[in-house]
Amino acid sequence: MRSLLGRNFDPAMFEGPEIRAHVLEGMISQRLLTQLAVRSNLTVTDDQLREIIASIPSFQANGRFSPEIYQETLRREGYAPPTFEASLRRDLMLQQLSSAVTDSGIVSQAAARQAAQLQAERREVSEYLVPAAQFHSQVKVTPEQVGAFYESNRGRFRVPEQARVEYLVLNSDALQAREKPSADDVKAWFDSHLDQFQVKEQRQASHILIAVKQGATAAERAKATEKAEQILARLRKSPAGFADLAKKESDDPGSAPKGGDVGYFSRGMMVKAFDDAVFRLKLNETSGLVESDFGHHIIRLTGIKPGKTRSLEEAQPDIELELKKQRAGKKFAESAEAFSNLVYEQTDSLKPAAEKFGLAIQKSDWITRESAQAPALQNAKLLAAIFGDDAVKNRRNTEAIETSPGNIVSAHVVEHKPAAIRSLEEVRGDIVKELTRNEALALARKQALALIEKLRKGGDAAVRFGVARTISREDPKGVKPQGLAAAFRADRSKLPSYEGVEQPDGYMILRVSRVVDPTLDEAKHKNIQVELARAEGSREFQAFVASLRASEDVQIYKDALLKK
Structure with a gap:
């Protein structure tokens, strides 16, 4: 977990036994699946891994993979490239394994059709609310009821421990903004890093x-080869039809709608066979069959952007940013240590550190151990330090804590309130309101159920329903989920049909006066079948993991799990 979160790792996140147990269960499942993937000889080739990494947007500049950004991003997140690549390779192996199970989910056409009918069925519904407010005057809440409610719900009136603090934030971005690289600095960097400004041919x-x-199978491979050769022969006769053929025949869902276009890329970004073929072709030339792990490719070279070296003027903004980052990073590391020492040594006030580093002392509103409005204070480790004995009882500065990459915070408690239960007198009014509301809702429900019974028997209940709306599960027209469920729970064999559902402000009676069966759209039916199959596949995968777990001897040392 530390390697996954990098510098954002905070041990305090995993102090609760429930969270630890949940994380442990996930780790056990992952380990079992990884072992099975290895035994099953599932692999991810270097070319596949390279292609996945190159497609990740956070590793790209202007839509193209950048080795420099890749290295810098991993460094910033606390990864070494081999560690990240091994982790990604494992995740891709597990995806192969899970896909083998989830893709096997099967739902019959009859079941899918029934689900589609239920989803698209429409009902004409009108509503009548029996408002709870009309019963408020009938409710008399006694002091004994208030006292009993208070005693049985004391936990609801607990006010958590609170504090108000002053705090300082040492921020690397602020240091970076102060840096002003000179023209000579920029030129020197450019001259010593010319290789970084080489733009590769694309x-x-x-x-x-x-x-x-x-x-x-061999037969399947032969069939694919025959199809590819036939397409190639058609292209030889009519080269101008490449885009149309790609749209009709290509199995690449990403590029087929674009006539096969995969865009610009530099050498090394595609799988090797594809890469080599492209960089051998002349402009507008079409290749023969090129075989890769994905199948047979027919490739046409449609554009060339020659390599070049960026000028100093073009590179200047990037160089200035890099120099600012480097200098700010160095100053931040130096300042962080001095800042940490000062808030520790001058522990009764943040003022010395504020003056030395030119920082503004900020003040918080009331915060708790679980939450704070100020983003700088939203860190579990920092909040734990703020409510520690040293900060609360001795009024000492907290240690300087890195709350996020490039941000170090120290806080000083200026006011503290221990946890307490509000007195009965403080909450009496709230209790009376709640008891009144609850009793009024019960009376509204009683009246509404009597009306529903009368309506079902065909009697005149003198109920004025609102304007009818035709709704479906797909388009509820503003009907809330509970009301929607009630409307489609109503008996359709005898119309009008009546159902009721409790609302925050009363009890709603729903009248279903008409049911319209849908005319099924085949495309929608197919989509629902795919969705149901995916859900069924997901259930099968969970069952598969459970059976895998049951077949292995997994021991959990619960005592160790509870230790801090």
Whole structure:
């Protein structure tokens, strides 16, 4: 977990036994699935891994993979590239394993059709509310009821421990904003890092993919090859039809709608076979069959952007930003240590640190151990320190705590309130209101149920329903979930049909006067079948993990789990 969260890791996040147990269960499942994936010889090739990494937006600049950004992002998050790549490779293996199970979910056409009918069925519904407010005057709350409610619900009136603090934030971004690299500094950096300003040649290509699944039989491979050769032959006769053929025949869902276009990329960003073929082609030339782990490709080179070196003027903004980051990072590291020492040594006030580092002392509103409005204070470790004995009883500064990358905070408690239960007199009015509301709701419910019974028997209940609305599960027209469930629970065999549902302000009677069966759209039916199959596959995967767990001897040392 520390490696996953990097510098954001906070041990306080996992102090609760329930959270620890939940995390442990996830780790056990992941370990069992990883072992099974290895035994099953599931692999992720280097080319596949490279392609996935290159497609991650946070590793890109202007839509293209940047090795420099990749390295910097990992460094900032506390990863080494081998560790990140091993973790990603494992995750991709587990995706293969889970897909093998979840993709096997099957739902019959009859079940899907029934679900589609239920989802699209429409009902004409009108509503009548028996308001609780009309019964308020009938409710008399006694002092004995108030006292009994207070005693049985004392926990509801507990006010948590609170504090108000002063705090300082040492921020690397603020240090960075103060940096002003000179023109000479920028020129020196440019001259010593020319290789970083080389823009590689980029090529644009379109392709038609005839996919071959992993583990395909010889017959399936031969069939795919034959299809690819037929498409290639058609292109030889009519090269201008490449885009149309890609739209009709390509198995790549990402590029097929765009006529096979995969955009511009530099060498090394695609799988090796594809990469090599593209960089051998001449402009507007079409390749023969190119085989990769995905199947057969037919590739056309459609554009070339020659490599070049960016000028100093072009690179200047990036260089200035890099120099600012480097200098601010160095100053932050130096300042962080001095800041930490000073708030510790001058522990009775934040003023010395504020003056030395030119920081403003900020003040909070009331905060608790669980929450604070100020973003700088929203850190479990810092809140624990604020409510520690040293800060509360001795009024000492908290230690300087890194609450997020580039932010260090120290706080000083200026006012403290211990946890307490509000007195009966403080909450008497609230209790009277709640008891009155509850009793009024009960009376509204009683009257509404009597009206529903009369309406079902065909009697005249003198009820004026509102304007009818035709609703469906897909389009409830503003009817709330509980009301929607009641409307579709109503008996459709005898109309009008009546149901009731409790609301915050009373009891709602719903009248269903008409039911309209849908004319099923085949595309919608197919979509619902896919959704149901996906849900069924997910259930099957959970059952698969449970059976895998049951087949292994897993021991949990509960005493160790409870230790802090």
